[in-house]
Amino acid sequence: MLAKWLSTALLGLLLTACGPADTPRIADYRSLGELRVATRHDAISYRIDEDGRASGFEHDLLLALGETLGVTVTFVPYPDATRALDAVVNGQAHMAAASLGKNERLPLTWSKPLREVEYVIVGRSDGRMTNTEKDLAGRTVSVRRGTLAAEKIMEIRKRLPGVNVHFPIRAGEEKLLADLAGGTLDLVATDRLHYAFAARLHPELEIVHELPGRSGIAWALPADQPALADGVDAFIDGIGANGRLARLADRYFDYVRRLDDADIATFLARIRERLPRYRDFFQEAEARTGVDWRYIAAVAYQESHWDPQATSFTGVRGMMMLTGDTADRLGVDNRLDPRQSILGGARYLEMLKEQLPDEISEPDRTWMATAAYNLGMGHMNGARAIARRLGKDDRAWWEMKSVLPLLSRPDYAQRLKSGPARGGEAVVMTENVRNYHDILVRLEPPYEPALPRLRLGQAD
Numbered sequence: 001m002l003a004k005w006l007s008t009a010l011l012g013l014l015l016t017a018c019g020p021a022d023t024p025r026i027a028d029y030r031s032l033g034e035l036r037v038a039t040r041h042d043a044i045s046y047r048i049d050e051d052g053r054a055s056g057f058e059h060d061l062l063l064a065l066g067e068t069l070g071v072t073v074t075f076v077p078y079p080d081a082t083r084a085l086d087a088v089v090n091g092q093a094h095m096a097a098a099s100l101g102k103n104e105r106l107p108l109t110w111s112k113p114l115r116e117v118e119y120v121i122v123g124r125s126d127g128r129m130t131n132t133e134k135d136l137a138g139r140t141v142s143v144r145r146g147t148l149a150a151e152k153i154m155e156i157r158k159r160l161p162g163v164n165v166h167f168p169i170r171a172g173e174e175k176l177l178a179d180l181a182g183g184t185l186d187l188v189a190t191d192r193l194h195y196a197f198a199a200r201l202h203p204e205l206e207i208v209h210e211l212p213g214r215s216g217i218a219w220a221l222p223a224d225q226p227a228l229a230d231g232v233d234a235f236i237d238g239i240g241a242n243g244r245l246a247r248l249a250d251r252y253f254d255y256v257r258r259l260d261d262a263d264i265a266t267f268l269a270r271i272r273e274r275l276p277r278y279r280d281f282f283q284e285a286e287a288r289t290g291v292d293w294r295y296i297a298a299v300a301y302q303e304s305h306w307d308p309q310a311t312s313f314t315g316v317r318g319m320m321m322l323t324g325d326t327a328d329r330l331g332v333d334n335r336l337d338p339r340q341s342i343l344g345g346a347r348y349l350e351m352l353k354e355q356l357p358d359e360i361s362e363p364d365r366t367w368m369a370t371a372a373y374n375l376g377m378g379h380m381n382g383a384r385a386i387a388r389r390l391g392k393d394d395r396a397w398w399e400m401k402s403v404l405p406l407l408s409r410p411d412y413a414q415r416l417k418s419g420p421a422r423g424g425e426a427v428v429m430t431e432n433v434r435n436y437h438d439i440l441v442r443l444e445p446p447y448e449p450a451l452p453r454l455r456l457g458q459a460d
Helices: 001-014 057-069 081-089 150-159 173-181 192-200 228-240 244-252 254-258 261-273 274-291 293-304 324-328 340-354 362-377 379-391 397-409 423-443
Strands: 034-039 072-077 095-101 108-110 113-125 138-140 164-166 187-191 204-221
Touching: 034 081, 057 072, 057 095, 057 228, 057 244, 057 340, 057 423, 081 095, 081 108, 081 204, 113 150, 113 173, 113 192, 150 164, 150 187, 150 204, 173 187, 173 192, 187 192, 192 204, 192 254, 204 228, 228 244, 244 254, 244 397, 254 423, 261 274, 261 423, 274 293, 274 340, 274 397, 293 340, 293 362, 293 423, 324 340, 340 362, 362 379, 362 397, 362 423, 379 397, 397 423
Parallel strands: 034 072, 034 095, 138 164, 138 187
Antiparallel strands: 095 204, 108 204, 113 187, 113 204
């Protein structure tokens, strides 16, 4: 059954390779001056934010590839990965990039892998137990057609005919896993990273079965363009060697696994129960500082779990856990007043961002300011000096994450004017804030100031 399905799929790809008669194949990217990339909307690889800006792990890598090749990059979204691959086979795109598992059965050339993935079957924690593969009999597994996860499920179905396979139409992992959490699907086959993203919003999801083997996420290229494939592989080797690949992986997904299920469940409960009381204050703080209110709220949650009466043994107090000296500098009279604390903490975060050198760009600038919120700018500057001595990039959060824990070691701390510090805690704090902010962005709309009301007789 699987062999027949694969043969049919391959035949369909080959028959359509010439494309419709009235649709000419795209010109070579060098003569066109443009690299046309077939993709699909995906939370990890290619996404459009609420301001209409494109971003994502593969999006950013491909822009860098375009710079290396000396051409612009145009992204053409398709409904699913299968159609994105068809576009390459049919000559309508120079390459496909859409969280694609490397599949040697297709008439394509594959780049070197960008990252490795593991495939899993996800269910609900309140669902039927699935201890072994045989427990999948009688269950329905939903999976995106054309993926390696789908192939693995079809292999199981060959061994266990009682397994039902459901191929939803034009539904990505995010939608499938949300439907699973909502109870409208039985099981979903996906990769471990997409599961980790979904579990931050739906802690009731759990991995019920691990599928065998691993795969590399790669870019699909035409089989008849070896020069392009060689250029792409040389680019991937280069960004792997200089650390750019690892930094982008950290920016978009490596930090996601830090929170456990209990942390997420508590956070989601506090969003419902506590956040509504303070949302207006966080939005006022954004209006005053320009810092996304959801990021300020994420810092506040990490500091106090949105408890305005919070107090630590070191004397920091309030929603944003300000020290007495910091509160005095910011003009905060009462640290236990939630509005004063939020406005003061937001202003302090903004000040820390302003104190960092201009060459530190976003989002690293915000993340380093967040670590300085915990450590103080003196310790952050000391850590940046240590980074330079170690030959690390003191402008990159990816590099600073490995340096900050050194602040607690006597052999490094003795060189610091500000003395030792628990830099590892600052890293944990910042990574948690990044997670909380991501969740809030997906659940809470951006701040939009209310428009002034027009008086009668005023023109629109």
